[in-house]
Amino acid sequence: MDARLEAIRDTVLARNPGEGEFHQAVTEVFESLGPVHDRHPEFLEGAVLERLCEPERQIIFRVPWVDDAGRFQINRGFRVEFNSALGPFKGGLRFHPTVNLGIVKFLGFEQIFKNALTGMPIGGGKGGSDFDPRGRSDAEIMRFCQSFMTELYRHIGEYTDVPAGDIGVGGREIGYLFGQYKRITNRYESGVLTGKGISWGGSLVRPEATGYGTVIFAEEMLKTRGLSLDGQRVVVSGSGNVAINAIAKAQTLGASVVACSDSSGYIVDEAGIDVALLRQIKEVERGRLKEYAARRSAVTYVDGGSVWDLDATVALPCATQNELDGDAAARLVRNGLLAVGEGANMPSTRDAVAVFQEAGILFGPGKAANAGGVATSALEMQQNASRDSWSFAHTEERLTEIMVGIHDRCAATADEYGDPGNYVLGANIGGFVKVADAMLAQGLI
Ligand code: NDP
Numbered sequence: 001m002d003a004r005l006e007a008i009r010d011t012v013l014a015r016n017p018g019e020g021e022f023h024q025a026v027t028e029v030f031e032s033l034g035p036v037h038d039r040h041p042e043f044l045e046g047a048v049l050e051r052l053c054e055p056e057r058q059i060i061f062r063v064p065w066v067d068d069a070g071r072f073q074i075n076r077g078f079r080v081e082f083n084s085a086l087g088p089f090k091g092g093l094r095f096h097p098t099v100n101l102g103i104v105k106f107l108g109f110e111q112i113f114k115n116a117l118t119g120m121p122i123g124g125g126k127g128g129s130d131f132d133p134r135g136r137s138d139a140e141i142m143r144f145c146q147s148f149m150t151e152l153y154r155h156i157g158e159y160t161d162v163p164a165g166d167i168g169v170g171g172r173e174i175g176y177l178f179g180q181y182k183r184i185t186n187r188y189e190s191g192v193l194t195g196k197g198i199s200w201g202g203s204l205v206r207p208e209a210t211g212y213g214t215v216i217f218a219e220e221m222l223k224t225r226g227l228s229l230d231g232q233r234v235v236v237s238g239s240g241n242v243a244i245n246a247i248a249k250a251q252t253l254g255a256s257v258v259a260c261s262d263s264s265g266y267i268v269d270e271a272g273i274d275v276a277l278l279r280q281i282k283e284v285e286r287g288r289l290k291e292y293a294a295r296r297s298a299v300t301y302v303d304g305g306s307v308w309d310l311d312a313t314v315a316l317p318c319a320t321q322n323e324l325d326g327d328a329a330a331r332l333v334r335n336g337l338l339a340v341g342e343g344a345n346m347p348s349t350r351d352a353v354a355v356f357q358e359a360g361i362l363f364g365p366g367k368a369a370n371a372g373g374v375a376t377s378a379l380e381m382q383q384n385a386s387r388d389s390w391s392f393a394h395t396e397e398r399l400t401e402i403m404v405g406i407h408d409r410c411a412a413t414a415d416e417y418g419d420p421g422n423y424v425l426g427a428n429i430g431g432f433v434k435v436a437d438a439m440l441a442q443g444l445i
Contacts, residue, residue, distance in 0.1 A: 002034030019102030089125030092166030113431030158191030211245025213372015326351025
């Protein structure tokens, strides 16, 4: 890492102790930015990096609620409003027991660059809670969401901060959150949340967008080597929103998707995943992946273990951060891997990324490859602002254009900085320069 940036990075780490994922995300971005500061000394003079690493606002709050047995429950809520140079803070809410400030900050930090790469007018933020939705009834989820919004509402707004979904937050949760926002504020402010239901301000393609976008990005990377997804053997981790839609899109492009996982285990279905059955179990019944194996013949369920023990030519990690480590990466590379498209945020450890890059694997980092979700959220905001709703085909076409544009910008930036094919470098520099220019233009804020 460039010595000037290393000193700034070390200060950031010392000021934010115990936030391992945030440290990892900052380090990974800083490693790409040395050459930019040679060309743009004004970024150093303007203390852009120091400002960028300090969120504009961090909100931590108590979320009290009552479970079905009448017991009082207390969770912790977070919203980190990281950077609004390009537009209102924008980024999802995660409900998962592992959520803490460091995780929300890593996600919010990544979001700044991702949102810049989309070319849409959105800043970066992220939020969530250590609430565990698993095993909770609809009524408990509703009471939790209402309590969460009872504090959050005062911090958000269509021109201020626009949350969306992430792990544990899908259409059901966005519905309860929106209902409570409307009730407290007495405003039907569609643009305050994205990921809404279609009949009340949502956008077609938003549920599919992250997974579809990841696959479009992977296809664009493969094209640079004269390849395509057609006929590839694809392994996906996760079986939530991003994973299911990535599987569906990869199949339409001719790939054979043979495996996916949840946090309990993984399935191997050599005939190709039956997406309709997977959706029924995970989205309708909110069940476990194990049930997929019970309902379909010739499927293996592996309890525990890692889906990255399997061979694949294309890997799509779509579950969570740091799920794919250096050993798994080396094994995948030895066994014929061609490309990785990160549907999740930071699913590959730093070791794994190094292995992929050294081996010349096409590697699409999450902040570029999974930007289709937030980009389509921005399209939802556009539709809300104009009181319009677009067709599926039109919205999907916009998503495709945006993802191809992100791919091409990352590739062109990597070329410009003398490291062709390095999408990590391209994404980090491409996103950073846009935000840095806007920050300097807006003065010391
Ligand atoms: P979901 O909650 O819909 O699904 C998450 C999936 O990942 C589930 O299958 C879950 O299994 C699995 N998972 C979660 N945590 C772990 C863990 N610690 N170990 C193993 N598996 C785990 O979330 P999404 O699909 O929305 O999000 C997945 C990833 O994509 C996240 O990294 C998120 O930040 C990222 N992302 C999401 C976007 C979106 O639009 N939703 C946009 C951009 C990025 P289980 O059910 O067993 O918990």
